[in-house]
Amino acid sequence: MPRKRRADSGAIPEGIGIETLHELVHCLESAGVNYWLGRGLFRQFTLHKNFGDRQGDIDFHVLREEHARLQSVVTDLTDKGYELISGPEHGHKVTIRKRGVKVEFVFLERDGDILWHQAGWPRRKRYDSPARAFGDRRVEMFGVSVRVPNEEYLPAVFGSGWRKNTKGSGGRLMP
Numbered sequence: 001m002p003r004k005r006r007a008d009s010g011a012i013p014e015g016i017g018i019e020t021l022h023e024l025v026h027c028l029e030s031a032g033v034n035y036w037l038g039r040g041l042f043r044q045f046t047l048h049k050n051f052g053d054r055q056g057d058i059d060f061h062v063l064r065e066e067h068a069r070l071q072s073v074v075t076d077l078t079d080k081g082y083e084l085i086s087g088p089e090h091g092h093k094v095t096i097r098k099r100g101v102k103v104e105f106v107f108l109e110r111d112g113d114i115l116w117h118q119a120g121w122p123r124r125k126r127y128d129s130p131a132r133a134f135g136d137r138r139v140e141m142f143g144v145s146v147r148v149p150n151e152e153y154l155p156a157v158f159g160s161g162w163r164k165n166t167k168g169s170g171g172r173l174m175p
Contacts, residue, residue: 010056011054011055011056012051012055012056012057012100013100014050014051016099016100016101017041017051017055017058017101018051018142018143020098020101020103021037021058021141021144021146022142022143024060024077024103025144025145025146026144027077031069031073031076033062033069033073034062034063035060035062035105035147036060036134036147036148036149037058037059037060037061037141037146037147037148038060038148038153038157039059039106039119039157040052040054040056040167041055041059042059042148042154043158043162044165045139045141046154047163047165051142056102057101057102057103057104058101058102058103058104059103059104059106060103060104060105060106061105061107061108061117061134061149062106062107062108063110063115063134064107064108064109064110067107070105071094074087074094074096074105077096078096080098081098082096082097082098082103083096083097083098084096085097085102091118092117092118092119093105093106093107106119108134110131111128113130113131113132114128114129114130115128115129115130115133115134116128116129118174119171120168123173124173124174125170125171125172125173125174126171126172126173126174127156127157127170127171128156128157129149129152129153129156129157130152130156132150132152133149133150133152133153133156134149134150135149135150137149137150157170158170
């Protein structure tokens, strides 16, 4: 039986989170956007095969060059009741929210054979992954086939202790 969450915990209720995941994957794929589910929810699912009770948002990685396609998806999602929290002017991500579920589309930047993303505020961190980690891999999650990075992503992003599932682990501080 799932543990009850306090209303002010900031955690996404599992049912609403899964519905949101389904809707977003459908919209991204219908628009032909190359995306990968990443960060916390991906790590939680990899470790425990569940949504978890500490997810504060759903993170997707999108290549920076996909910005125009992503903007079209965001426009469609705002027509479906999502609120735009921050757009590309924020720099490293686009954030939307619906029914209390925050979704971040975090841009992947290319640096040779490395794709990296930025996270954190006010202490910004850079998270590097080999570009080859972002391929065509899919996993079945909660009844939907979702694009996810290859196995090397989690240790690259969160460090060798990625299985400890410690929020904020990995990365290096940016100047």
